[in-house]
Amino acid sequence: MQATFPHPSGSSSLLSAFRATESEWLAYAFYTNKISGILSGAFDANLWQRLVVQVADTEPTVRHGIFALGNLFRHYGVSDGMSECVCPRCRQALRHYNKAISSFAQYMQRPRDQLTIDVALLSCLIFICIESYRLNDRIAISLITKGCGMIAEAMPRALATQTVAIDSGLLNLFDRLWLLSSMFGHHIPRPSQRPASPTSTLGQLPLEGTIQTARDRLHEIITLVQSLRLRVFQAQMKSMSVSERVATITSLQQEQQTVLLLLENWQSGLQGLIDRQGLHSFRDSQAWSILTVHWLITKIRAGASMDPSEIDSEDQSEDFRNLVAVAEGSLVQHPQESEANDFSFEPGFLPALYLTARKCRDSVTRRKALELMSLASGKEGLWYRSELRCITARVIELEEGLAVLGSQDQLGTVNQKPIRFYDILADLNYRHGGRTYVNVTYLMYDADSDSRWRTARETLTITE
Template identity: 25%
Template sequence: MAKSGPERPGRVRAFKPKVSTGCKTCKIRRVKCDEAKPSCKRCSSTGRKCDGYFYSGAPSSTTRRLPPPIDPAKDITSTNTSIDVCPSLNFLDSNLEQRSFSFFHQNTIPQLSSIFGSPSWKQLNRLLLQAAYHEPAVRHAAVALGALHEHFELSSRPLLSPNEESSSTQFAVQQYVKALGYLVNPAIRRGKPAADVALITCILFVCFENLRGEYSMALSHINGGVKIIEEIAQTSSTPISPSSSEGSTPSPPTVSLEVSQIPYVPLSTLSLIFIEFDVQASGLVSNRTRALSARKFDMPSTGYGPDIPTVFKSADEACLALDHIRTHGVRMLDTALRKKKGPPDMADMRVTLDLIHSFSSIRLKQWSGAFDTFLVRNPHLVNDRGVLMLKMHRVFMGVNTAVGRMGLIADETIFDQFLPQFKLIVELCEKIIAVESVMDRPRPIFCLDTGIVICLFGVISKCRDGETRWKALDLMMSTDRQEGLYHSRLAGGVAKRVIEIEEEGLAQPVLVADLPNSQRLAGVEVEFDHGQKRGTVRYIRRPLVRGPPGPGEVIEEYIEW
């Protein structure tokens, strides 16, 4: 047998250490990245989209640790911790920008959706960083919010007074102005801004103004975001869904914004967030209609719809389903009230309210069955903070649904029958605060979702059992939290005045039977002064179903914070 030729040596691959840096696109393609900021040249030269750089909050051997900033007005080094800053943040101009952006990533983002656990907030948070790397408007808004949030956590008085300005808040305002400039000034940006970038930045602006206590400005940003959603809905020829970027034709651009084919955050997610904002703002401010309550503003979203399974797979799924029940009930009521101008026809209204009650109560019963089965299968979650929140909102929604069936409320005594539910809400709030008190690091609560403040305020204003409502007030004032547009201590001050006005001249403790209907308040209206940390609160005795309140039926007071 013929002997074969000399044996060819096998290819020996040269050893090269794994590269842990580089943009996400190059790492996935396993090619060398030149690490140019904000987008690498390898991606841009080949027509690919550079997806930015990975950033891990965990410190590494190359991670720099920035010491706490020194505020000339107050030495906060004794209460603060250092912030880990990744080298991939070198595209930011200064150490202070890097520190604030790192605080935003490590502390602000986890808190934004940490209370009720809404999946809409969670999805936004997962995708926010990518937008911040690529978009200067989002980036500077994130830096501004991170700087202010750090000050918020360290300040003994989170709601800053008009004369209390420190170097950290001045820096935050400067970054805020930069973000505004990139968003609205055509001289420093190219072409029309993308709709999702404008909405993301708008959300960060709402957070920023809430932390500053500038609620009139926060409402202005909410209204701006609502206007963008309206514009998209009116000019889009096809629904914008989470999967619309895959194999579908992008919707035509709006008049002033472009609808990106591949948005950083799905417009359906952003729409849900602004629907939540819209409900919060309309419940807080007098004479404000819910602009996004019409069905035409719906953008299909995975998991958000009328279908309720026999058992929920997760608390997130349960949260989305409960959100849909609430939003749909509000939408049906708004539609009924807008059908005719002038006072509503009570006969027609009662028929409508019966239909709304039937729909909401059936859905809420289905939801409770699926939720209770989920808890049976997951007993370790019984005392989870998010689960306790869902339990509390179920009870609160049940009261609102039952009261709604009774018609537009002419007699405040109808709330007296719900004393057991009010007591349960207070008990659940107490458990939630207790769970929060054993967290790794006690801190003021900051989120944009609806948490315990609105439920406690409902108990204080509608439960006339003295022991229960005063306990609810004590809980509200004991916790320092900013939940969307509601700050616990500011709302608590208004709630305390409700009790004082109703219980004036009565011996303590006040029982339900001690308060006649004529002495009870029917509602509270708030009007913020634009650009000022003050507003007008109107405590109204006359139910609106009986017409506009007359002289002596409104107590008007000014508040400052």
Template identity: 25%
Template sequence: LVRRIKCDEARPSCQKCSSTGRKCDGYITTGESTPKRTQELSLNVYKSEEESSAIDFFLRVSIPQFTGNSPSEFWNRHVLQLAQQDVGTRHALVALAHLHRDFTNPQNESKHNQPALYHYDAAIRSHISSVSGEMQDILKSSSAMSTAIVFMCIEIMQGHLASAVSLLQRSVAILPRSRNQYVPLYEEFISRLKIHAQRLVDKNMFGSSPFDHASKEVVMKYRQPGDWRSSCKELLRDCSAIFGELSFEERIQRLCIMSGAPKIAHKNSPTSREAAAHNALHMRRLLEITNIFDEEAANTSDNERAALNDSLLPLYRITVSLAEANLGLANSDSQETTPLAPSFALDMGVIGPLYEVARRCRDPNLRRKIVHLLRMSNRHEGLLKSSTYANIVQTIIDIEEAGLTDVKSSSDIPLRSRISQHCLSFDLQRLKHTISYKPLIGDSKDFYHRDILT
């Protein structure tokens, strides 16, 4: 006979049970047993006023910026909890907080943040000590990979892309062999930076296409009943039967509606983060639709492909408008030259979608609007820097409009002036970005190369 004793419901554990060494079964597990706010984590481990101030900034400013449009378990909870136990992670977070505070303050022109350098050095020494043991222990360790991720952010924020990419390559090599419960958190972050590195540095650096993960993520994560991508392809095969005598632009607009573009269903107005997440998802859907058009037109003539691409202008305009809204620049003056306050995010954001539109769309007004938005946004998104991409888009414009006068629409850019197969690369030694491309028409097997001004 087991005697049942009523739980006294003392927190954090029942005194009647803990005093006798028993496991308390008196609590009913609920979803609220886990703290919901990062601020509820103890800050007692940050002893000095300097450390406490830095971490306070990290909680209030850094985490909301880093996580972008959706919550991140890694930043909101995991790395903060790890810092309670691991001194190396703690130093790394304090260093990152100091650097981010300087990064967001345009008036601070100091290139040497002494507190950040001190804590970063301490974090590196602790990290080296922790990884000097057996490989089996390293693979099981959550602190080694978490600290490496924070180190990548520190290097990116300092503009040390070569160091950040080197850390990323090592993390990519170790991650498949890691054996701890937090691997999915690391994969989410590492996969995103892999896409950035393949876009910016070398598309073959990890042995796969930079868009493999992105396409899979879009299709799988946002799949609607009936598979919206398959539905789009069916529509494309027989647009006339479905849309009757609608113009091609109207067909595209209808296609956007029928492709399952998400709606926000709220009794009340959505939060700014929910609206931004919706816009980001919608941008990615629209780009997927343009990818489908490209696939369908792969075997058509140069003239037909150019006409098809020019007809996608309504989709491109919507995509840019969504990016504009997420940047808070929807009502900005095109003549405005004062950029937004610097921001640093680790989600896919707007830089990638704006570049994708600019490299496909030849409309001179929309392209120049994209350049303006990229310059004004003053953003870092992982390895991507908006000002660098503004220069890349401007270079594409300069190449395709060279020698032309009075370009008012995409039809004013002839096929002989258009380029294709653009790819970007970044020389880690010269710290120089290069765009490589071929003419759209002609039999040239050689790529042309143009350095990007930074």
């Protein structure tokens, strides 16, 4: 039986223009009343609660995507068996997901003048969300690549004709997904070659700026730090003359100081924005806590970016403690209300707590960060809590001498005591025999060894 019902929000100005079965309306209502708020997180209500619902009224691709999400999120929560689940809700979700994919294929066959880039990107975004929730991260990353490619293709026409407008929220979101993908070792071209803010002004927030402006500026600085760390690593690995190495390192050190100044200016700019606009209650919000934690971990990563052994992290001990304190305050104040809340589309506290537990040299602080990870969402974008906790616990064991690598995975004779890992490289996890595994590579820099770089590899079984 099909019927047309008013929009579940109860708004008299929004009446749904499509027909659906009773079960579809239940899924739709669950999305509009619950899931859209979860996916919005602390910042993106306009996208998930307004734009997605608005487009769903006329586009079956997005509408079936909503039906799929409405069923999927009524599952019992994120778990390592999600990708294999065949419960009634997941089967229903997959049916609508397949319909959404079919509708998307039909949509893309329309004449170009009947295609809207926002509809294509929203469809791609919903597909990414579904695959991320089901722990199919390889597919999610391939979809991120697809979405970034669509933007890259559309941008030249948009600039040339000024007739193709891409929603700024979608543009910024795919730019963040591009950075997220690169953090997982999947480097793709940046989706939009928008004129970047001059480096000297990135840390400054305009007088009429908003919290969203502050978030976007911080994202640009995080991008600079990620690039800096990658180029430092490449310089350390590259064979070059002494003079060339000195020149390269000097240039990178200057860039590091610039980035640290940008971060300092950004933080003072955010405080000024809050004071000017009377947003004092914002300091009690989850959004403020997330921005602060992201700023602190970026400051830590920038400060340690020039040291290949990363053993100077003691210098950031106060920042680590502040990060843990802010995260704890927010996670306790804003606990997960239900298992449906066990997923967030974009990173919140989980990545910063993971990096803190991995890098902080104070045992109490790093173990507190590990403990707090259990209060974060089960999945934040591509960051999977069970996997991160498993890796972190293992790193702490190895660095604190509570365990040793197996004989086949040994680093060899290591002069550095205690062991300090430069980085941990984790492949995307995989399922086998009903269990979830992740292959981990430990990278260590030993300045006193003839071969400065050492690696060891082992497979970890993921358990909560």
